Amino acid sequence: MIIKSFELDKIKLTKNNLILLYGSNQGHKNQVIKELFVKVFNGQVCRLDESEILNNYEEFISSIINKSLFEDNKLIIVSRASEKIIKLVNEILERNVENIKIIINSDNLEKKSKLRALFEKEKNLTCIPFYEDNEKNLSSLAHTFFRKKNIKVSQEIINLLVGRSRGDRANLFNELNKIEILSITKKNISLDDVLKLTNLSENYSVFELVENYLAKNKRQVSKILNENNFANDECILILRTILNRSKRLLKLKESENKIGNIDLTISSFKPPIFWKEKDLVKKQIQSWSRNEIKNIIYRINDLEILIKKNSNNSVNFVSDFVSNY
Numbered sequence: 001m002i003i004k005s006f007e008l009d010k011i012k013l014t015k016n017n018l019i020l021l022y023g024s025n026q027g028h029k030n031q032v033i034k035e036l037f038v039k040v041f042n043g044q045v046c047r048l049d050e051s052e053i054l055n056n057y058e059e060f061i062s063s064i065i066n067k068s069l070f071e072d073n074k075l076i077i078v079s080r081a082s083e084k085i086i087k088l089v090n091e092i093l094e095r096n097v098e099n100i101k102i103i104i105n106s107d108n109l110e111k112k113s114k115l116r117a118l119f120e121k122e123k124n125l126t127c128i129p130f131y132e133d134n135e136k137n138l139s140s141l142a143h144t145f146f147r148k149k150n151i152k153v154s155q156e157i158i159n160l161l162v163g164r165s166r167g168d169r170a171n172l173f174n175e176l177n178k179i180e181i182l183s184i185t186k187k188n189i190s191l192d193d194v195l196k197l198t199n200l201s202e203n204y205s206v207f208e209l210v211e212n213y214l215a216k217n218k219r220q221v222s223k224i225l226n227e228n229n230f231a232n233d234e235c236i237l238i239l240r241t242i243l244n245r246s247k248r249l250l251k252l253k254e255s256e257n258k259i260g261n262i263d264l265t266i267s268s269f270k271p272p273i274f275w276k277e278k279d280l281v282k283k284q285i286q287s288w289s290r291n292e293i294k295n296i297i298y299r300i301n302d303l304e305i306l307i308k309k310n311s312n313n314s315v316n317f318v319s320d321f322v323s324n325y
């Protein structure tokens with residue numbers, strides 16, 4: 001049985017003891033686990049990693065089947081779950097285990113996932129997908145937070161926080177809590193205060209810079225460069241990452257020329273491209289010709305030699321390279 005993330009009130013109505021939470025929005029999942037399960041649960045709460053269960057499988061099964069009649073109800077939260085947990089789910093269903101509620105927390109599961117399919121089809125199982133929060137939703141969460149805390153901030157500040165949260169409310173609430181602490185000693189919160197206080201801008205990874213460079217997202221590349229202070233020793237890492245991704249892009253481009261269908265090229269590529277990357281990879285393929293990609297590879301080789309000879313200017317060299325196509 002499927003419950004959408006915007007229908008969470010239905011969780012209170014379900015009597016199912018096995019519930020699968022999957023998706024990339026870990027912040028939202030953590031919030032649901034805390035507020036809709038842990039807070040309202042009257043009994044023992046146990047948190048386990050999937051590997052802990054599988055490594056001691058027989059012992060775990062025995063512990064939940066041979067419960068004492070006087071033992072309290074138990075809520076088990078299983079983290080980092082994968083397809084391997086299906087064995088446990090099927091055994092619990094077969095044995096009709098009661099007084100145990102198990103929350104299975106997994107990352108994104110594709111449609112062909114056997115674990116996802118099992119929870120979607122079985123009426124006595126509950127499945128809830130959690131996708132990235134959109135800007136409208138995150139903005140609403142920020143407005144609600146500041147209103148409840150009676151903190152006055154500008155829309156510009158909220159827009160900044162939403163932009164930096166990168167689609168995850170956990171990131172957003174981390175920064176909102178910092179602002180709440182600041183508001184105890186500072187009545188008027190300015191944009192400069194928030195820029196100094198929040199640190200999400202420093203979390204842009206080298207990988208994100210590279211992917212946006214290859215997608216020719218000039219605005220995002222500029223934003224990442226402006227909000228990061230890359231060290232000299234990180235510049236070689238950036239170039240090597242661009243080099244590796246460019247080689248993959250060249251193979252994709254050559255495959256597309258043979259197949260003649262960009263979507264089929266991406267879906268059939270080995271190693272498989274993660275679903276979350278597919279739109280960005282598609283844009284990368286569309287943005288470059290085969291010769292242009294080869295030119296990137298040649299330029300990187302020359303730039304590495306230049307940086308090794310002039311290491312003090314490596315940041316400037318790399319910034320110029322990724323800013324100019």
